Amino acid sequence: xxxxxxxxxxxxxxxxxxxxxxxxxxxxxxxxxxxxxxxxxxxxxxxxxxxxxxxxxxxxxxxxxxxxxxxxxxxxxxxxxxxxxxxxxxxxxxxxxxxxxxxxxxxxxxxxxxxxxxxxxxxxxxxxxxxxxxxxxxxxxxxxxxxxxxxxxxxxxxxxxxxxxxxxxxxxxxxxxxxxxxxxxxxxxxxxxxxxxxxxxxxxxxxxxxxxxxxxxxxxxxxxxxxxxxxxxxxxxxxxxxxxxxxxxxxxxxxxxxxxxxxxxxxxxxxxxxxxxxxxxxxxxxxxxxxxxxxxxxxxxxxxxxxxxxxxxxxxxxxxxxxxxxxxxxxxxxxxxxxxxxxxxxxxxxxxxxxxxxxxxxxxxxxxxxxxxxxxxxxxxxxxxxxxxxxxxxxxxxxxxxxxxxxxxxxxxxxxxxxxxxxxxxxxxxxxxxxxxxxx
Numbered sequence: 001x002x003x004x005x006x007x008x009x010x011x012x013x014x015x016x017x018x019x020x021x022x023x024x025x026x027x028x029x030x031x032x033x034x035x036x037x038x039x040x041x042x043x044x045x046x047x048x049x050x051x052x053x054x055x056x057x058x059x060x061x062x063x064x065x066x067x068x069x070x071x072x073x074x075x076x077x078x079x080x081x082x083x084x085x086x087x088x089x090x091x092x093x094x095x096x097x098x099x100x101x102x103x104x105x106x107x108x109x110x111x112x113x114x115x116x117x118x119x120x121x122x123x124x125x126x127x128x129x130x131x132x133x134x135x136x137x138x139x140x141x142x143x144x145x146x147x148x149x150x151x152x153x154x155x156x157x158x159x160x161x162x163x164x165x166x167x168x169x170x171x172x173x174x175x176x177x178x179x180x181x182x183x184x185x186x187x188x189x190x191x192x193x194x195x196x197x198x199x200x201x202x203x204x205x206x207x208x209x210x211x212x213x214x215x216x217x218x219x220x221x222x223x224x225x226x227x228x229x230x231x232x233x234x235x236x237x238x239x240x241x242x243x244x245x246x247x248x249x250x251x252x253x254x255x256x257x258x259x260x261x262x263x264x265x266x267x268x269x270x271x272x273x274x275x276x277x278x279x280x281x282x283x284x285x286x287x288x289x290x291x292x293x294x295x296x297x298x299x300x301x302x303x304x305x306x307x308x309x310x311x312x313x314x315x316x317x318x319x320x321x322x323x324x325x326x327x328x329x330x331x332x333x334x335x336x337x338x339x340x341x342x343x344x345x346x347x348x349x350x351x352x353x354x355x356x357x358x359x360x361x362x363x364x365x366x367x368x369x370x371x372x373x374x375x376x377x378x379x380x381x382x383x384x385x386x387x388x389x390x391x392x393x394x395x396x397x398x399x400x401x402x403x404x405x406x407x408x409x410x411x412x413x414x415x416x417x418x419x420x421x422x423x424x425x426x427x428x429x430x431x432x433x434x435x436x437x438x439x440x
Contacts, residue, residue, distance in 0.1 A: 001224050001260040002287060003122065006280040007217035008033050008264035013277060014210045017190065018203070023268050030264050037218040038258055041225065042249055048222060055215050062208055063155055066189050070162035078196030088168045096169045104343075111344035114337055115285040115369075120156060122288050124148060125295055126223050129230075142318035166192045217261075224257035225250060236383070279368040286338070286372035293334040296327045301395070303327075308395035341369050 011033055015021055021029065040048065076083035088094075096109060127144050134140040167174065173191045187209050193202045229250045231237035241253045267276055303324045306316070313319060320326055345366055 001220075001257055002280065002284050003220040004037070004217050004224075004258075004261040005264045006277070006284055007213050007220065008261065009267055009277045009280060011210060011213045011217075012267055014187070014206060014213060017206050026267050027265065030267065033214060033217065034258070034261055034264070036214060037221055037261075038254070040218045041221050041254060042247075042251075048218070052215070052219060055212075059212060062205075063159065066205075067158060067162060070159075070166050070189075070192060073192060073196045074162065074165040078198060080197050084166055086165060088164060088166075092168050092170050094164055105347075107340075108344045108347050111340040114340060114344075115281045118285040118288055118337075119281055121152065122284065123220075123223075124152060125291060128295075129223065129226060138317045145318070163188050163192065167195065171195075221254070221257055221261070225253045228253040228257055279364050282365060282368040283371060286369060289334050289337050290372055290376045293331060296331040296334065299327045300324055300331070301398070302400075305395040305398035305400060309398075309400060311400065338370065338373070345369065 008030055012021060012026060012029060015029060040051075044051070072078070074084050127148055128141075131137045131141045131144055167188060171191060173194070174188060187206065190202050190206050190209070193205060228237055228241050232239060232241035232253070241250065241256065243250065243252055245251045299320065322329070345362070
């Protein structure tokens with residue numbers, strides 16, 4: 001739900017590229033964004049999936065164009081005909097340096113990137129919900145997880161590498177719009193195109209990014225609504241959240257999910273939306289880490305329960321590549337991220353009297369970076385008290401057989417029960433390896 005607020009703030013930052021937005025204009029834009037995303041989820045819910053597929057394909061096309069364009073700019077293809085190559089990797093450097101040249105200062109500089117890095121991978125865990133709405137979830141899950149992981153990893157690494165070639169990290173226009181200076185952009189790609197002196201294209205690209213931001217907010221609202229309704233159906237949330245109106249829309253779940261988005265109006269009281277964006281990124285980051293940690297704990301418990309009940313690996317259609325060891329490793333990393341964040345926040349010089357920051361923002365950075373932890377455990381404790389569950393049940397008593405008879409029947413009707421796992425583990429056909437199909 002907080003992702004929606006984040007995207008609303010991001011939309012204002014994108015608009016800031018064109019003009020300085022007044023308080024009244026902020027209210028109009030935020031209201032417009034809210035009307036669009038709520039209307040899309042209510043009136044066009046049945047078409048939302050097709051819309052997302054089309055828009056995702058368009059996003060990938062834009063990213064590919066930006067990759068090629070960045071490569072061309074790096075080797076002198078821009079209007080300035082300046083061949084940059086890897087110049088910026090030498091000066092100022094491939095890595096942003098810190099004023100503190102000690103080992104602790106270097107680590108703080110690295111840890112400072114954690115919130116934005118986490119935000120880049122936010123939402124990948126929702127593939128678990130998406131596959132439930134496919135015709136054959138057991139087959140779709142394995143393929144989707146593998147393909148999404150490699151695509152996101154490839155796109156992120158390639159785009160970051162290319163951006164490092166065409167923009168120095170200390171470029172003033174890279175900063176979030178936190179002043180009245182015009183042409184500050186929330187997108188590094190827009191900055192890259194501007195530095196290459198390419199006309200019109202920066203405005204087109206900025207408009208595309210604005211569409212993507214609104215789309216991301218709409219998608220976040222859709223997933224939040226689905227999650228609330230599913231929790232209600234499983235009796236883990238209030239009963240009224242499962243109710244549908246005459247059009248089959250879970251209006252109560254939609255309303256509850258959309259309500260936190262009203263916090264987007266906090267931008268009216270914040271002179272520079274970049275500050276609110278930073279705090280929201282901190283908040284979303286800790287919630288994401290807690291979500292990932294919960295998923296990892298569930299996987300570890302599932303593997304232990306399966307072994308305790310002597311369920312062989314052959315009966316599982318998809319297994320994590322690194323097994324329980326990989327989950328433990330990832331869980332340790334998730335736990336260590338708040339510690340890394342604490343080390344970074346201990347550097348007060350980064351939060352006082354720089355870029356319009358002040359001591360108050362330092363306090364808010366601490367609050368938003370750790371607010372999710374007590375809230376998370378409060379919800380867990382509330383669930384334990386509300387459900388009246390005492391302690392933990394043994395791994396041998398965990399229910400793992402519900403629905404397996406239905407799945408086996410579906411597998412027998414499609415590929416045969418004995419060939420399901422083999423078909424999932426088998427490499428894709430040549431069509432799956434073709435570049436256009438792989439991208440789309």
